Amino acid sequence: MQVPPPPHYWLDRTCYLQYSSVDDVRSKLTDVFNDPHLYVHARSVHDISVNTIHDLAESSASNKRKRKREVVSEQQNTPELVSFKNNLSNIKLKSWPLPQEAAVFMRGPKNSDINTLAEIKLSSKGSRPPSESAIVVFSVYTRLVWSHNFVYRSSQHVVLSSQTLGDLYGIVPCPSNEFSDERIVDGAFGGYEPGPPRNLGGCVIVIEGTAYGDGLNEFDYASKLVTHMPKPLTKGSKINDAVISSLSLRLNCPYWLVHHGNCEHFLVVDQIRLLHPDDPSSDFPLTVQITPPLIGNCRACTKVPAVYSIVGDVRLGESPCIMCAPCWRNMGLPKGRDADNIMVIPLPKHEFGW
Numbered sequence: 551m552q553v554p555p556p557p558h559y560w561l562d563r564t565c566y567l568q569y570s571s572v573d574d575v576r577s578k579l580t581d582v583f584n585d586p587h588l589y590v591h592a593r594s595v596h597d598i599s600v601n602t603i604h605d606l607a608e609s610s611a612s613n614k615r616k617r618k619r620e621v622v623s624e625q626q627n628t629p630e631l632v633s634f635k636n637n638l639s640n641i642k643l644k645s646w647p648l649p650q651e652a653a654v655f656m657r658g659p660k661n662s663d664i665n666t667l668a669e670i671k672l673s674s675k676g677s678r679p680p681s682e683s684a685i686v687v688f689s690v691y692t693r694l695v696w697s698h699n700f701v702y703r704s705s706q707h708v709v710l711s712s713q714t715l716g717d718l719y720g721i722v723p724c725p726s727n728e729f730s731d732e733r734i735v736d737g738a739f740g741g742y743e744p745g746p747p748r749n750l751g752g753c754v755i756v757i758e759g760t761a762y763g764d765g766l767n768e769f770d771y772a773s774k775l776v777t778h779m780p781k782p783l784t785k786g787s788k789i790n791d792a793v794i795s796s797l798s799l800r801l802n803c804p805y806w807l808v809h810h811g812n813c814e815h816f817l818v819v820d821q822i823r824l825l826h827p828d829d830p831s832s833d834f835p836l837t838v839q840i841t842p843p844l845i846g847n848c849r850a851c852t853k854v855p856a857v858y859s860i861v862g863d864v865r866l867g868e869s870p871c872i873m874c875a876p877c878w879r880n881m882g883l884p885k886g887r888d889a890d891n892i893m894v895i896p897l898p899k900h901e902f903g904w
Contacts, residue, residue, distance in 0.1 A: 582634070585630065587628060587630070587631050588630065588631065588634050591631060591634065591635070592634075592638075595638065595647075599647045599648050600648065603648060603650055603652055603653045604653065606650055606653070664841060664842055665839045665840065665841075666840045666841070666842050667837065667838070667839065667840055670830070670836050670837070670838055671836065671837035671838075671840075672830065672832075672833035672836060673721060673833050673834060673835055673836070674833075677710060677712070677713060677717075677832070677833075677834050678831065678832045678834075679710050679712070679825055679829070679831070679832075679834055680710075680712055681825075683710045683711050683712045683825065684710070684711040684795070684822060684823065684824055684825070685708060685709075685710065685711070685821070685822070685823050685824065685825060685826075685829065686708070686709050686710070686711055686794055686799070686819060686821070686822050687706065687707070687708050687819070687820040687821040687822075688706070688707050688708075688709065688718060688817050688818065688819060688820070689703050689705075689706045689817075689818045689820050690703070690704050690705045690706070690707070690722055690807075690815050690816070690817060690818075691703055691704065691804065691815065691816040691817075691818060692704040692724075692814075692815050692816075693814060695844065701816060702841065703839070703841060704723070704724075704815070704840070704841050705722060705723055705837060705839060705840045705841065706820070706837070706838050706839040707721055707722070707835055707836065707837050707838065708834065708835060708836040708837075708838060709794060709834060709835040709836075710794070710834045710835070711793075711794050711795040711822075712793065712794075712795060713793070713794055713834065713835060714789060714790055714791065714792055714793055714794065715755055715762055715789040715790075715792040715794065715797075716788070716789040716790035716791075716792070717835055718794075718817075718835060719753060719755070719789055719807070719809075721835050721837055722807075722815065723837075723840055723900075724809070724810075724813060724815070725843060725898040725900065726809065726810040726813040726898075727747070727810075728747070728898035728899060728900070729742075729747060729810065729898065730742040730743050730744065730747060730895075730896065731743045731747050731748055741893055741895075742895055742896070744896075751809060751810045751811075752764045752766055752770055752771040752809065752810075753771055753789070753807065753808065753809035753810075754770070754771035754772045754775050754806075754807075754808050754809075755789060755805065755806070755807050755817065756775070756783065756805060756806040756807075757786075757797055757798075757799070757805045758797075758798050758799075758800075758805075759782075759783060759784060760783070760784045760785075760786040761775050761776055761783050761784070761785055761786060762786040762787060762788065762789045762792045763775075763785070763786075763788060763789065764788065764789060765788035765789070765790070765791075771808065771809075772785050772786070773785060775808070799819050799822070800819065801819050801820070801821075801822070802818060802819070802820070803818065803819070804816040804817070804818050805817040805818070805819075843900050845900075846872050847874075848872065848873050848874035848877050849866070849868070849871050849872055849873060850873055850874070850877040850881075851874060851876075851877055854874035854876070854877075855874065856872035856873055856874055856897060857873075857874055857875050857896065857897055857899075858872065858873050858874075858875070858878050858894055858895065858896060858897060859871070859872050859894075859895040859896075859897055860872075860873055860878065860892065860893075860894060860895075861892070861893040861894075861895060862891045862892045862893055863884070863892045864888070865881075865884065870895070872897065878894070
């Protein structure tokens with residue numbers, strides 16, 4: 551182990567860069583990647599180690615299928631490959647090879663960190679960060695459709711401490727933001743209006759026992775929540791007036807967001823830090839990650855994503871039944887009075903905020 555230099559050593563930038571350089575490690579890794587034989591061996595050793603850990607972790611689950619492993623043919627030994635194998639076997643790190651406990655920290659193959667964004671998404675009417683402002687990173691978690699006991703990260707955003715909860719709420723993508731307005735006929739529900747909604751509806755964000763409402767009317771979501779919640783809550787200011795720097799936030803603590811009736815999300819603060827020179831100079835808040843939305847396939851052809859939800863059609867065998875545009879166009883409405891009982895509802899197109 552290299553002994554750290556004396557404190558005055560760090561005052562010399564050249565000495566500091568020389569001491570902290572990783573060029574020797576990078577050159578060795580580059581040599582391995584440039585040699586196909588060395589790279590294939592290193593990759594096979596890693597895959598075998600990971601597969602063994604997965605097999606041991608799943609051995610207690612009798613109802614799971616065993617994974618099929620690809621049989622890798624043994625490579626012909628060369629002097630370079632023999633030397634590389636010896637170097638790997640002589641590594642003295644306790645974490646090499648991976649221990650069995652590493653299975654707890656391995657993500658599944660279908661993780662929710664897939665990003666639909668190719669680059670950071672800036673706000674079209676964003677703000678320029680003041681010099682004394684801080685950066686707050688929020689992750690938005692949403693309940694899984696097939697299991698409400700679990701959540702996944704649906705998006706991640708970066709806001710300024712000088713901005714408000716309303717600025718954060720305005721950039722959170724959610725399919726419920728695209729639900730069309732209801733059509734009321736003679737005081738009864740008669741379907742949905744075509745096109746996007748005229749307003750985004752109400753919302754409430756609960757942070758440390760305080761409910762921040764939208765303030766669209768006197769009895770908004772926050773007032774209703776304070777009235778009906780068994781646990782005492784305090785009604786705070788409007789989300790457009792709640793400056794983030796004035797809030798008491800805890801890292802990794804979920805905060806409740808409810809909007810559009812019963813659509814729930816959980817806001818988690820990942821980071822609170824100062825501005826960095828590499829941060830964008832304007833157009834905050836930012837969106838840095840959006841998980842691809844799950845779009846169901848058509849029930850008829852099972853190949854094309856569905857765009858309609860058909861309600862009340864006895865020919866389909868289920869109600870609602872999601873269908874793609876070509877299948878529903880070929881099927882069409884039935885003749886006679888049965889057509890009056892059928893409702894065709896367009897599904898969200900994921901155009902707002904995605």
